[in-house]
Amino acid sequence: MTIVNQLKISAVSIKGAKALEQNLLEKISKEKYKPHDLFLSLEKISNIYNVNKTTAQRALHSLVGKNYLYQIHGKGTFVAPPAVTFQVLVIADYETGTNNDFGSIFGIPAFLRGVLKKIDLEKYNYSPVMLTKKKFIEILPDIELIYRSCRGVIFFRNIDIFVKTLPVLKDKNIPSFFYGSDALLESVSNADCLVYNEGGITDLAINHLLKLSHKKISYLYIDESPTQKKRFNLFLQENKKYKFCTENDILYFKTIKELIHNNIIPDIKRLLKNGITAIICGQEEAGVYFLNKCLMAGIKIPGELSVLTISNYPICALTPVPLSAVHIPIEEDAGRCLELLIDIIEHGSKSEKHISKTTIVRRLST
Amino acid sequence: MTIVNQLKISAVSIKGAKALEQNLLEKISKEKYKPHDLFLSLEKISNIYNVNKTTAQRALHSLVGKNYLYQIHGKGTFVAPPAVTFQVLVIADYETGTNNDFGSIFGIPAFLRGVLKKIDLEKYNYSPVMLTKKKFIEILPDIELIYRSCRGVIFFRNIDIFVKTLPVLKDKNIPSFFYGSDALLESVSNADCLVYNEGGITDLAINHLLKLSHKKISYLYIDESPTQKKRFNLFLQENKKYKFCTENDILYFKTIKELIHNNIIPDIKRLLKNGITAIICGQEEAGVYFLNKCLMAGIKIPGELSVLTISNYPICALTPVPLSAVHIPIEEDAGRCLELLIDIIEHGSKSEKHISKTTIVRRLST
Numbered sequence: 001m002t003i004v005n006q007l008k009i010s011a012v013s014i015k016g017a018k019a020l021e022q023n024l025l026e027k028i029s030k031e032k033y034k035p036h037d038l039f040l041s042l043e044k045i046s047n048i049y050n051v052n053k054t055t056a057q058r059a060l061h062s063l064v065g066k067n068y069l070y071q072i073h074g075k076g077t078f079v080a081p082p083a084v085t086f087q088v089l090v091i092a093d094y095e096t097g098t099n100n101d102f103g104s105i106f107g108i109p110a111f112l113r114g115v116l117k118k119i120d121l122e123k124y125n126y127s128p129v130m131l132t133k134k135k136f137i138e139i140l141p142d143i144e145l146i147y148r149s150c151r152g153v154i155f156f157r158n159i160d161i162f163v164k165t166l167p168v169l170k171d172k173n174i175p176s177f178f179y180g181s182d183a184l185l186e187s188v189s190n191a192d193c194l195v196y197n198e199g200g201i202t203d204l205a206i207n208h209l210l211k212l213s214h215k216k217i218s219y220l221y222i223d224e225s226p227t228q229k230k231r232f233n234l235f236l237q238e239n240k241k242y243k244f245c246t247e248n249d250i251l252y253f254k255t256i257k258e259l260i261h262n263n264i265i266p267d268i269k270r271l272l273k274n275g276i277t278a279i280i281c282g283q284e285e286a287g288v289y290f291l292n293k294c295l296m297a298g299i300k301i302p303g304e305l306s307v308l309t310i311s312n313y314p315i316c317a318l319t320p321v322p323l324s325a326v327h328i329p330i331e332e333d334a335g336r337c338l339e340l341l342i343d344i345i346e347h348g349s350k351s352e353k354h355i356s357k358t359t360i361v362r363r364l365s366t
Numbered sequence: 367m368t369i370v371n372q373l374k375i376s377a378v379s380i381k382g383a384k385a386l387e388q389n390l391l392e393k394i395s396k397e398k399y400k401p402h403d404l405f406l407s408l409e410k411i412s413n414i415y416n417v418n419k420t421t422a423q424r425a426l427h428s429l430v431g432k433n434y435l436y437q438i439h440g441k442g443t444f445v446a447p448p449a450v451t452f453q454v455l456v457i458a459d460y461e462t463g464t465n466n467d468f469g470s471i472f473g474i475p476a477f478l479r480g481v482l483k484k485i486d487l488e489k490y491n492y493s494p495v496m497l498t499k500k501k502f503i504e505i506l507p508d509i510e511l512i513y514r515s516c517r518g519v520i521f522f523r524n525i526d527i528f529v530k531t532l533p534v535l536k537d538k539n540i541p542s543f544f545y546g547s548d549a550l551l552e553s554v555s556n557a558d559c560l561v562y563n564e565g566g567i568t569d570l571a572i573n574h575l576l577k578l579s580h581k582k583i584s585y586l587y588i589d590e591s592p593t594q595k596k597r598f599n600l601f602l603q604e605n606k607k608y609k610f611c612t613e614n615d616i617l618y619f620k621t622i623k624e625l626i627h628n629n630i631i632p633d634i635k636r637l638l639k640n641g642i643t644a645i646i647c648g649q650e651e652a653g654v655y656f657l658n659k660c661l662m663a664g665i666k667i668p669g670e671l672s673v674l675t676i677s678n679y680p681i682c683a684l685t686p687v688p689l690s691a692v693h694i695p696i697e698e699d700a701g702r703c704l705e706l707l708i709d710i711i712e713h714g715s716k717s718e719k720h721i722s723k724t725t726i727v728r729r730l731s732t
Contacts, residue, residue, distance in 0.1 A: 086448070149450075
């Protein structure tokens with residue numbers, strides 16, 4: 001046989017193999033076969049489809065390469081089960097998503113969107129499964145049975161549950177990753193995590209207002225966010241030259257509901273009288289409600305008072321006067337959490353603390 | 367052997383089998399074995415672990431029952447690949463999620479949360495994979511290779527892409543399901559879908575305001591939502607006794623940006639002068655911005671003017687005066703979409719059109 005003839009046959013065989021592969025694939029996927037069934041032998045294929053063995057072999061090899069079939073030496077070719085997608089459990093209390101709590105309305109969806117954006121099955125063979133705290137604790141003892149392909153867990157802000165379940169997960173060799181404020185993480189050292197720096201957030205807010213030449217800045221403080229308040233007080237002491245405000249000028253509310261439902265206009269008028277020209281709202285919801293109340297009372301923002309909030313949820317762009325805010329890039333962070341976790345899963349990389357990069361988003365309110 | 371003795375041995379064997387199973391499971395999961403590897407034979411197990419064959423058999427059977435191992439008659443016991451999670455692709459343009467477009471900020475996360483809530487891997491072995499329109503079209507030709515365990519596709523509002531790709535998916539035997547407005551679906555008959563009735567939404571809004579004794583109702587209309595406008599005009603003609611408003615009283619904006627950035631106070635003053643006491647904002651964003659503009663201009667809501675918007679995103683509860691809205695239960699609908707799709711996948715149920723149940727959520731603005 002001449003070389004030209006050999007090439008010719010080989011080309012025909014490749015073309016024939018492609019068509020044959022398509023035929024065999026249809027046969028498999030239309031579920032005439034169940035996983036682990038013995039597949040057609042080389043001989044049968046070449047008989048049924050009337051092709052030579054080289055063509056049949058080529059088609060078979062390609063299907064094995066693509067994981068549609070597998071071969072056991074000396075036993076034959078078998079139908080492989082569908083490709084496995086590994087699961088990453090994301091623990092977040094999304095059940096509360098219907099409450100008017102910004103963390104649920106905006107934070108959880110942002111985190112989730114970030115995870116889903118990052119998961120590209122062409123690159124990462126991982127799929128997220130979302131669980132509430134309650135559900136997670138329920139399934140934890142049988143996690144390997146229920147989530148057979150679970151390779152890791154990401155905790156969104158649920159520090160208590162992270163701390164509580166870490167030993168169990170370690171015991172089961174399931175890597176876990178925490179996302180949230182560093183202030184929350186004080187109790188766990190050496191945890192794999194991506195955190196935003198609470199102190200850093202307050203510093204950013206104050207420095208933004210100082211740059212805009214505000215000399216007397218106050219703080220609105222909800223009992224639920226004590227770490228930022230601590231940081232603000234620290235600044236107050238360290239930078240006496242700015243005379244930010246007196247302890248008396250700090251607005252304190254036990255709950256966000258108290259801020260929403262009470263008449264706070266006299267408080268605001270007192271701040272203005274004391275020379276305060278800017279206020280940092282140290283909690284997610286507080287900024288929006290405070291701003292709305294000021295505007296409805298006819299206070300000029302900015303002008304009479306600059307308002308800045310922590311943190312930057314989409315609603316800050318939608319208030320009657322768009323609201324400046326410290327931005328925690330939850331969506332991007334979520335993608336990074338997943339990437340870091342997969343790195344731990346696949347390459348066993350060492351545990352480390354990663355810091356999220358917060359920035360100021362300036363809008364009209366400052 | 368007495369029965370008592372038999373029971374005793376059997377109990378020991380069950381206890382031993384449990385421990386043995388745990389040992390074998392660890393051996394498998396710590397990945398000393400790869401999928402499809404030949405596993406230890408009954409004889410080897412009883413030798414290595416020093417247990418009798420009944421105990422070994424019991425442990426093996428249990429692991430086969432839980433899909434950690436599989437057996438081929440006459441060939442032996444093999445290590446099963448991790449359990450397969452089937453994928454359901456959710457097509458939504460979440461890339462725009464950072465825009466101030468309520469459909470992206472609130473709609474997509476709500477839909478996604480609904481899907482994730484419904485997916486309970488103890489019951490449904492399905493995981494969602496989210497894709498943008500662009501990405502979906504890109505992977506469509508090789509969908510079986512890239513998403514090997516894909517069993518269905520849900521389209522969130524993307525009617526154009528649904529119509530365009532339906533034939534390809536049908537050809538590949540992949541069920542697909544549409545969620546969105548029925549007005550969008552006019553071009554496709556016999557599609558599997560869950561839809562909300564656009565006309566029904568407008569009727570709900572008008573009837574709510576009529577019940578509150580408003581006789582002259584106007585409509586705020588953005589060029590992008592023509593179907594609701596059509597419906598409003600129909601009502602206008604059919605119910606002349608109400609004299610809702612003249613064509614001249616309908617507020618029209620080409621884009622939402624035009625509404626946001628223009629001074630619309632003269633328009634509002636004209637409406638009030640013409641005796642209009644209520645307005646329906648026929649687009650998601652329009653209600654919020656319109657309400658804010660009215661409040662900032664000192665117009666009393668309610669009192670001078672009632673404002674109702676379509677549709678009810680969480681922000682409606684967060685405006686300075688909480689905003690009444692027509693509620694489309696996106697989150698619940700998402701769960702129902704998945705349930706209906708899985709029913710089609712698993713039981714081949716017939717295609718049908720399902721209707722979403724919209725309601726009025728009354729807040730302070732009406």
